[in-house]
Amino acid sequence: MLTRRDFIKTTAASAALVSLGLVPAGCDKDDTKDANKFKGVCRYCGTGCGVIVTVADGKITEVKGDPDCEVNKGKLCLKAEKLPEVITSAKRLTKPQIRKNGTLVDVTWEEALDTVAKEFKKAIDESGPNSVGYYGSGQNVAEEAYLANKLFKGCIGTNNIDGNPRTCMASAVAGFVSTYGKDEPMGSYEDIESADVFFIIGANMAEAHPILFERIRERKIKNPSVKVIVLDPRKTATAAIADELIQFVPGTDLSLLNSIAYVLIQEKLIDEEFINQHTTFIRTVDGENKALKFDDYKEFLEDYAPDKVEEKTGITAAKITEIAKMFGEKGKNTMSLWTMGLNQRSFGTWLNNLMHNLHLLTGKICSPGNTPFSLTGQPSACGSIREVGALSHLLPGGRLVANEEHRKQIAEVWKVPVEKIQPTNGLHTINLFNACGTGDVKALWVICTNPGQSLPNLNKHHEGMKKTFLVVSDAFPTRTTELADVVLPSAFWMEKEGIYGNGERRTQHIAQAIDPPGEAKPDVWQILEVAKRLGFEKDFAHYTDNEAIWEEYRKCGKGGYMELASYEALKEGHGILWPVTDKNPEGTKIRYAGNDPYVTSPGVRGIEFYARPDKKAVIYLRPQSGPNESPDAEYPFFLSTGRVLEHWHTNSMTGESEALVRAFPECYLEMNPKDAQDLGIADNSLVKVTSKRGTCTMKAKFVGAKGEPREKMVFAAFHDAVDTRLINLVTNDAVDGTSAQPEYKICAVKIEKV
Numbered sequence: 001m002l003t004r005r006d007f008i009k010t011t012a013a014s015a016a017l018v019s020l021g022l023v024p025a026g027c028d029k030d031d032t033k034d035a036n037k038f039k040g041v042c043r044y045c046g047t048g049c050g051v052i053v054t055v056a057d058g059k060i061t062e063v064k065g066d067p068d069c070e071v072n073k074g075k076l077c078l079k080a081e082k083l084p085e086v087i088t089s090a091k092r093l094t095k096p097q098i099r100k101n102g103t104l105v106d107v108t109w110e111e112a113l114d115t116v117a118k119e120f121k122k123a124i125d126e127s128g129p130n131s132v133g134y135y136g137s138g139q140n141v142a143e144e145a146y147l148a149n150k151l152f153k154g155c156i157g158t159n160n161i162d163g164n165p166r167t168c169m170a171s172a173v174a175g176f177v178s179t180y181g182k183d184e185p186m187g188s189y190e191d192i193e194s195a196d197v198f199f200i201i202g203a204n205m206a207e208a209h210p211i212l213f214e215r216i217r218e219r220k221i222k223n224p225s226v227k228v229i230v231l232d233p234r235k236t237a238t239a240a241i242a243d244e245l246i247q248f249v250p251g252t253d254l255s256l257l258n259s260i261a262y263v264l265i266q267e268k269l270i271d272e273e274f275i276n277q278h279t280t281f282i283r284t285v286d287g288e289n290k291a292l293k294f295d296d297y298k299e300f301l302e303d304y305a306p307d308k309v310e311e312k313t314g315i316t317a318a319k320i321t322e323i324a325k326m327f328g329e330k331g332k333n334t335m336s337l338w339t340m341g342l343n344q345r346s347f348g349t350w351l352n353n354l355m356h357n358l359h360l361l362t363g364k365i366c367s368p369g370n371t372p373f374s375l376t377g378q379p380s381a382c383g384s385i386r387e388v389g390a391l392s393h394l395l396p397g398g399r400l401v402a403n404e405e406h407r408k409q410i411a412e413v414w415k416v417p418v419e420k421i422q423p424t425n426g427l428h429t430i431n432l433f434n435a436c437g438t439g440d441v442k443a444l445w446v447i448c449t450n451p452g453q454s455l456p457n458l459n460k461h462h463e464g465m466k467k468t469f470l471v472v473s474d475a476f477p478t479r480t481t482e483l484a485d486v487v488l489p490s491a492f493w494m495e496k497e498g499i500y501g502n503g504e505r506r507t508q509h510i511a512q513a514i515d516p517p518g519e520a521k522p523d524v525w526q527i528l529e530v531a532k533r534l535g536f537e538k539d540f541a542h543y544t545d546n547e548a549i550w551e552e553y554r555k556c557g558k559g560g561y562m563e564l565a566s567y568e569a570l571k572e573g574h575g576i577l578w579p580v581t582d583k584n585p586e587g588t589k590i591r592y593a594g595n596d597p598y599v600t601s602p603g604v605r606g607i608e609f610y611a612r613p614d615k616k617a618v619i620y621l622r623p624q625s626g627p628n629e630s631p632d633a634e635y636p637f638f639l640s641t642g643r644v645l646e647h648w649h650t651n652s653m654t655g656e657s658e659a660l661v662r663a664f665p666e667c668y669l670e671m672n673p674k675d676a677q678d679l680g681i682a683d684n685s686l687v688k689v690t691s692k693r694g695t696c697t698m699k700a701k702f703v704g705a706k707g708e709p710r711e712k713m714v715f716a717a718f719h720d721a722v723d724t725r726l727i728n729l730v731t732n733d734a735v736d737g738t739s740a741q742p743e744y745k746i747c748a749v750k751i752e753k754v
């Protein structure tokens with residue numbers, strides 16, 4: 001807990017924090033014992049900052065950081081502080097609506113729910129269960145995702161249930177599962193305070209995970225010998241704390257990471273004892289995994305000697321060697337962090353594998369400060385989708401629909417006949433929306449996500465969404481509700497209770513503090529009502545409250561190496577890192593070692609990769625490949641897309657805060673000043689950005705822009721919903737062959753003056 005003195009010290013540092021878009025610690029104690037204070041978790045990024053909200057006259061008047069939450073120790077970023085404005089926005093959806101004669105009109109809940117059930121039933125009866133689908137979100141609470149998963153996979157009998165984490169975390173999941181056998185990081189945020197070297201690649205933490213960025217910054221200020229290496233084709237705000245900024249050519253990071261591995265071996269910075277005991281080598285050829293030897297790997301890496309990749313990557317051999325030595329220095333702890341720069345790629349799974357390789361080669365893993373850490377984007381992508389298994393190939397607790405034993409285990413918990421759960425994967429996101437376009441998916445329910453803005457190649461997918469019977473549950477009007485046949489108004493953050501799981505395996509409870517406005521209803525209620533109308537009342541009647549849902553879901557953790565804390569413990573505390581068992585009720589900070597309850601025969605350094613059949617982690621041989629689309633004579637620029645600190649995804653929420661809109665009013669195209677000069681483009685003048693798929697018109701910016709891309713690369717944020725600036729009209733919906741995650745980070749465009 002923060003003492004009064006700490007609090008004053010923090011306040012003195014507040015000017016520096018505010019310049020980073022952070023707000024200083026607000027409360028000096030957890031005062032949720034007061035009747036008007038409630039404990040929750042910020043509803044934005046996967047950092048999972050604890051909050052305490054104040055309620056007066058049935059409205060949230062203040063959101064402050066929870067000083068007892070280990071994640072943020074009272075701090076917050078501006079987005080969280082501005083949530084009261086968002087909640088009370090006049091734009092909130094408060095009545096169910098149905099499209100009649102082309103226009104959305106207000107109706108009763110009865111009529112809306114009956115219509116949804118009727119259309120879904122009709123599709124199922126006429127064309128089978130695979131003619132319907134569900135598209136959920138890493139911003140759902142776990143209970144919502146669990147019920148939707150059961151309704152679709154276990155009761156309706158279709159695996160066509162996917163969600164926006166496919167666009168976000170799928171490559172990270174595939175990376176963890178293929179390397180270690182189970183999803184999610186082994187480390188925790190606490191590793192930041194023990195790390196000496198930070199290797200940040202394809203992550204703009206200063207804008208996307210500001211509170212974690214602040215923890216790294218503080219670590220460096222207190223320990224000047226700490227080194228930060230930032231690898232990104234674009235110079236971002238994160239580079240402000242970098243000792244080394246490696247601005248490589250987009251899409252060449254497979255080469256770069258293989259080259260670093262080459263240097264680690266050459267310079268004898270590897271840990272042979274660890275490698276021999278804990279790892280195995282695999283190369284995938286024509287979809288088949290072939291077991292290989294360390295010598296094969298060394299031979300494979302010959303093509304990636306620094307002098308052989310410097311031209312391709314745009315980074316000198318000397319620089320590659322230098323950063324590899326920094327990564328591998330003996331006696332130093334290395335933590336790597338990455339996000340969408342690696343995941344949103346047509347070879348995103350391979351890139352994730354290569355990050356794990358570097359830690360496995362050096363043995364810098366499973367000890368404080370030594371960890372490969374894939375940062376999670378959404379507040380509960382881990383807790384509600386990856387853990388609940390609410391994707392088209394998964395079942396709860398890290399299980400697979402394709403595995404008979406797994407289907408049996410989950411059918412037992414759901415109390416449904418095992419034959420109901422189909423043994424083949426359902427449609428992943430892009431195919432789900434493709435199938436709306438072809439007419440194969442006739443009815444789709446979208447909850448807590450805005451694919452009408454966030455999917456790539458939108459011209460195509462808008463057409464698909466118009467064809468299908470589209471039901472959208474949201475709290476605000478969006479580019480998706482405008483395409484919907486039925487709009488269901490949802491209770492928003494703190495207007496319902498629920499569980500979130502953040503990026504470090506921390507499960508946290510959010511209390512209900514206020515009532516939703518108008519007729520808005522929690523998504524859990526909506527799912528139960530539709531389930532009842534589809535004839536599954538008896539399968540859902542026992543879910544009397546969120547605790548009942550959670551406690552049933554919790555049974556799925558057993559046997560999945562993913563046991564979770566009880567509802568009671570979560571309500572009381574400030575989050576617990578799974579696995580949690582009777583052996584370690586406090587939770588687990590480092591998996592596969594230490595007090596991880598599933599380690600039964602620890603090897604070198606107490607480690608056991610128990611989730612793999614041979615108990616060894618895999619070092620993969622992954623050659624340079626991709627991107628799906630590269631610049632050519634007609635489309636000579638790389639386009640990359642991403643985020644800014646002030647806004648969240650599609651802006652439906654942060655666009656309701658005056659202060660945030662003022663801070664970043666509209667999206668622009670970041671350019672390298674040299675390219676702008678070559679094309680005769682003036683700062684702030686309008687340019688047209690065109691790909692094979694679509695066009696946007698926005699201002700070009702290179703003076704005082706958020707970032708500076710390397711030459712022949714441009715960058716735009718995607719939160720702007722205005723037609724001409726909807727950058728996803730331009731992006732590519734090609735996907736990774738393993739994870740099916742789309743390549744938002746790279747496509748080819750031309751830039752023209754308007």
Ligand SMILES: Nc1nc2c(c(=O)[nH]1)N[C@H]1C(S)=C(S)[C@@H](COP(=O)(O)OP(=O)(O)OC[C@H]3O[C@@H](n4cnc5c(=O)[nH]c(N)nc54)[C@H](O)[C@@H]3O)O[C@H]1N2
Nearest residue numbers: 202203204208234250251339340341377642643645648649
């Ligand atoms: N303020 C704010 N914070 C957020 C969010 C938000 O909307 N707003 N969203 C949350 C979510 S869901 C997510 S997924 C995270 C995303 O967090 P980040 O991934 O950190 O953010 P992005 O801006 O999408 O992309 C990061 C970087 O990838 C780089 N990149 C482009 N091409 C390449 C390449 O070829 N290789 C590599 N290595 N990097 C490349 C881009 O230049 C960019 O700087 O943020 C979370 N936090």
Ligand SMILES: Nc1nc2c(c(=O)[nH]1)N[C@H]1C(S)=C(S)[C@@H](COP(=O)(O)OP(=O)(O)OC[C@H]3O[C@@H](n4cnc5c(=O)[nH]c(N)nc54)[C@H](O)[C@@H]3O)O[C@H]1N2
Nearest residue numbers: 168448449450451454473474475490641649650652718744
């Ligand atoms: N060009 C480009 N596109 C991208 C990305 C990129 O980097 N570049 N990143 C991708 C990634 S990583 C992600 S995660 C996605 C995110 O894409 P989306 O999920 O489509 O974007 P959000 O704006 O987060 O949408 C969440 C919606 O849920 C609503 N909502 C909020 N709370 C509730 C609730 O409690 N219940 C219900 N029913 N609704 C609620 C909000 O109003 C909002 O409309 O975007 C992807 N798209």
Ligand code: SF4
Nearest residue numbers: 042044045049077080
């Ligand atoms: S860092 Fe993320 S979780 Fe924390 S306050 Fe900011 S947006 Fe919310």
Ligand SMILES: [Mo]
Nearest residue numbers: 167168377378
């Ligand atoms: Mo994301």
